[in-house]
Amino acid sequence: MSVPYTDAPADAPIPPAVRREAATWLVELQSRSVSAYTLSRWRAWRASHPDHERAWQRIEAFEGKLQTLSSPLAHATLAQPASAQRRRAIQKLALVLFAGGTAWAIEDRTPWRSWTADHHTDTGERTAITLADGTRIDMNSRTAINVHYSPSERLVRLVSGEILVTTAPDTAPLARPFIVETAQGRARAIGTRYAVLQQEGDHAGHSHITVFDGAVEISIGNGRFRRIEAGEQATFTREHIDAPHAAIEGADAWTQDMIVAHDMPLADFLEAIARHRPGRLACAPEIAGLKVSGTYPVADTDKVLDILQRSLPIEVRRLTRYWVTVHPRQG
Amino acid sequence: MPDQAPPLSVETLYCDHHGWLQGWLRRRLGNPFDAADLAHDTFVRVLAKDLAAVMREPRAMLTTIAHGMVVSLHRRRKIEQAYLDALAVLPEPSLPPEETRAIMLETLVEIDARLDRLPTIVRKAFLLARLDGLEQADIAAQLGVSIPTVKRYIARAVEQCYFLD
Numbered sequence: 001m002s003v004p005y006t007d008a009p010a011d012a013p014i015p016p017a018v019r020r021e022a023a024t025w026l027v028e029l030q031s032r033s034v035s036a037y038t039l040s041r042w043r044a045w046r047a048s049h050p051d052h053e054r055a056w057q058r059i060e061a062f063e064g065k066l067q068t069l070s071s072p073l074a075h076a077t078l079a080q081p082a083s084a085q086r087r088r089a090i091q092k093l094a095l096v097l098f099a100g101g102t103a104w105a106i107e108d109r110t111p112w113r114s115w116t117a118d119h120h121t122d123t124g125e126r127t128a129i130t131l132a133d134g135t136r137i138d139m140n141s142r143t144a145i146n147v148h149y150s151p152s153e154r155l156v157r158l159v160s161g162e163i164l165v166t167t168a169p170d171t172a173p174l175a176r177p178f179i180v181e182t183a184q185g186r187a188r189a190i191g192t193r194y195a196v197l198q199q200e201g202d203h204a205g206h207s208h209i210t211v212f213d214g215a216v217e218i219s220i221g222n223g224r225f226r227r228i229e230a231g232e233q234a235t236f237t238r239e240h241i242d243a244p245h246a247a248i249e250g251a252d253a254w255t256q257d258m259i260v261a262h263d264m265p266l267a268d269f270l271e272a273i274a275r276h277r278p279g280r281l282a283c284a285p286e287i288a289g290l291k292v293s294g295t296y297p298v299a300d301t302d303k304v305l306d307i308l309q310r311s312l313p314i315e316v317r318r319l320t321r322y323w324v325t326v327h328p329r330q331g
Numbered sequence: 332m333p334d335q336a337p338p339l340s341v342e343t344l345y346c347d348h349h350g351w352l353q354g355w356l357r358r359r360l361g362n363p364f365d366a367a368d369l370a371h372d373t374f375v376r377v378l379a380k381d382l383a384a385v386m387r388e389p390r391a392m393l394t395t396i397a398h399g400m401v402v403s404l405h406r407r408r409k410i411e412q413a414y415l416d417a418l419a420v421l422p423e424p425s426l427p428p429e430e431t432r433a434i435m436l437e438t439l440v441e442i443d444a445r446l447d448r449l450p451t452i453v454r455k456a457f458l459l460a461r462l463d464g465l466e467q468a469d470i471a472a473q474l475g476v477s478i479p480t481v482k483r484y485i486a487r488a489v490e491q492c493y494f495l496d
Contacts, residue, residue: 013494020486020490022490023489023493024482030460059493066461069438070427073414077414078439078458079458109461322462
């Protein structure tokens with residue numbers, strides 16, 4: 001995006017009226033649902049004056065600064081004004097944490113970053129889209145994809161999250177391969193139905209694939225490739241494709257708004273649930289191995305936690321909506 | 332040669348009022364070391380001001396600046412104490428590394444100072460939204476105001492806090 005020429009120095013103060021506008025835009029963009037129309041008006045506002053763009057950069061910089069803060073500490077220091085209330089807040093803090101807990105950063109509330117992708121879902125949102133050739137893409141929570149259909153291939157770039165692909169026969173005269181690309185490599189469809197999950201969308205992360213129908217060929221940068229058959233799942237990084245093993249039954253249940261567990265370790269189950277809610281959800285090490293079985297609704301994760309609390313010897317502690325920990329039940 | 336006013340200078344201001352200011356601060360802070368530090372900081376702050384205005388009413392100006400610094404110091408000490416109390420209850424492995432702790436504290440002091448300028452309800456709305464992750468509808472219900480009011484409160488807090496000059 002080109003910014004109009006200005007001779008104001010980069011660190012000149014932002015005029016109060018512009019600050020007010022920028023703040024109003026931030027509140028809009030952090031609302032529960034943001035329309036495409038609001039998004040386009042926001043982009044137009046940013047582009048219409050260099051001060052607007054500078055103001056928005058300041059906002060992003062401060063959000064970045066907030067995210068370097070540890071949520072527990074920020075909460076204990078900022079949230080309670082009077083000292084007696086502060087002591088209570090700190091005591092609550094002590095109840096929530098446990099040895100080995102991570103120093104959780106303040107929740108990232110810059111959702112607009114994923115909105116530049118062709119298609120995206122918010123936290124807790126699931127949707128399905130149909131591409132030009134009839135291929136269906138189910139998108140899980142927090143997923144962003146870019147679609148690049150060209151004369152030589154049908155490519156979907158998985159920027160973040162998880163998709164389930166159900167390919168349609170190509171409508172073009174010369175059948176083009178269908179490929180899902182992640183930061184680690186490419187998964188080319190030989191059959192028709194497979195899911196790809198992008199873990200940590202940077203180069204150092206890994207991707208995971210589960211094949212439901214037909215087969216898929218994974219290829220990574222160093223020339224390595226491997227074929228994964230229906231009923232199999234595999235993990236791959238930029239350097240290596242792991243040997244496949246049996247797919248977990250119900251791995252695509254999220255497309256039906258469900259999560260299915262068969263003796264799943266509690267820590268893994270909570271990790272799966274966590275993707276459908278904002279904030280952090282963590283588990284004390286002593287109970288990480290408790291087994292979870294059953295079918296649970298992914299749309300209401302608080303309800304799932306309540307159900308778990310009734311059936312397992314655990315206690316769910318909520319310091320804030322964003323910060324939930326699971327402990328062994330006391331007494 | 333006609334009488335001339337003595338040259339305006341911070342040195343003159345310092346000589347005439349520094350001792351007096353330190354005494355003023357010592358009475359409010361209760362210890363001579365903080366008083367010496369803040370007296371020094373006050374004169375540094377004065378350097379940035381229009382000296383002619385200061386010279387018209389030097390003690391009034393100095394005490395205004397010094398008072399602001401006393402208030403800031405008290406607020407900083409409160410934050411530091413809360414921060415240290417919170418650190419004290421964190422189990423060892425989850426402590427942030429030492430380098431980041433100092434930076435975190437500075438950021439918290441900064442945010443707190445800016446939030447402090449806001450009416451309590453505005454500050455509350457912002458913290459409920461940003462720290463606690465409440466939806467605007469839930470904040471409205473909790474504070475007993477409308478959703479558009481919540482949006483205005485949060486925007487006002489952002490306007491005050493996010494633009495660091």
